[in-house]
Structure formats: structure tokens, C-alpha cells
Amino acid sequence: MSVRFTTLGTGTISLPPARSCAGYLLDAGELRLLVDCGSGITRRLAEQGLPWQTITHVAITHFHIDHHGDLPSLVFAWKYGFLPARTLPVEIIGPVGTAALLARLAAAYGDWLTSPGFPLTVREIAPEAAIELPGGVRLTCFPVPHTPESVAYSMERGGRRIVYTGDTGPSDALATWARGCDLLVCECSLPAEMQIPEHLTPEQCGDLAAAAAPKHLALTHFYPPVEQVDIPALVAVRYAGAVTLAHDGWYFDIEES
């Protein structure tokens, strides 16, 4: 048995042609969990031949539009994109404020967004709370320094654990929380000369990974300037483990113990 974590969108709102905004898909048995749904993710799902029609859950890390901009399009596609019409329920998970965000979007676009004709529920998850999802997956979130609501997510099943940082600045608490995970999917936004408190540089990713000691480090959420530096070399000075620079359409299979 294994779970598959697909990196659908590894870019930012800088819109480099090869990288969509943030979006990841966890396939774990009956659970099909989309984590973040930024601009371009509906297109990436289709390009990859992934059955987007049967996604069961969507979890968003924070309310920046590069992490949820395609969510209304995805709900619209579930409502009008195929026949027979969808009856499968979907649950939208996010930090406190997610329901209000969807209500505002529905006020702009129409009631179909929150009442699409199939069951759509919103579940707000408190920081550090854990919820049990279908497929035997435990989803936990942890607050990170980016925007007030921002969280990282942990997805655990069968003794294996994937942690996705979402957008974050440096955080010792995040490193402690992620410690020992099998796959750490970590944002790597900016080179050191453009460092800001709300994002990570390759050096800071290396420090985070050194403290968290994941079995595998996957970097993502690249602004174009950070791709001009030697990211693996900068990380390797601080963290000796395996590093992958994620691409759109890449995936990781995590074998269960």
C-alpha cells in the first residue's frame, strides 16, 4: 500500500510558464485530497489525466489567491463539467475564516458556489487540531508565520507522514512539529538577497530541514529569482538528506510501513 502526493503547482503568482500557482493532490485509498487550489490547478489536473471529478476534499492553507484562486472554477466544473451530474459530496477544509471567505465568493459569483447541487460542506480546523479523513488519513494543521490564518498541514497514514508547509517564514516550532516526517514539502520562495519574514530562502529551507530531519525534502513555491541560484548546493550546506526540486506534475509515492 502506498499514498501518492502529486505536486500539481510549484510556482507563484509570478506565473512562470512551467509552474502553476500552489496545488497538490494526495491520493490515499478512498481519499482524494486537493491541498491548495491556486490559479492553473484545474488545468494541471486535466493535463495530468487525473480524475478531478472525484476529488473528495479540498484543504487550503491560507487565503492568498495563489492558493485558492481556482477553487470557484473547480466547483463550477464539478457542477456543470460532466454528466451525469456530480452527487459525490465534497468537503472544503481550511483555517478559521474559510467559511466566511467562501460566503464572500458566493456573494460575488452566486449561490452555486456553496450550494452546487451536491453536498458541499466547509470544515474549519483549529491550529494543531487533528481530523480523521476517509482512507485512514489523519490531517493536522499547525500555525505558520505568513498571514494570521496560515497553516501547514500534516497528512498521516499507515505510519507514514507527509508535511506541507504552505507559505511560511522561518519557524523553529514548525521544524519541531514536522520532525521525522517521511516527506517535507517546503516552500522555497526567494533568494537570500530578497529575504522577507513571510517566506523562506534556500538557506532557511536547509536550516528547517536540518532541524526537522525528514526522510526526503521536496522544495516548491519558487519565485523566478530563486531559480537563478544553486538551490541544492545552498541547502546541502545545512541539510545532508535527499532533496528534490519539485516540478508541476511530479509525484511522490510513499510506501506504508
Ligand SMILES: [Zn+2]
Ligand atoms: Zn501566501
Ligand SMILES: [Zn+2]
Ligand atoms: Zn503563495
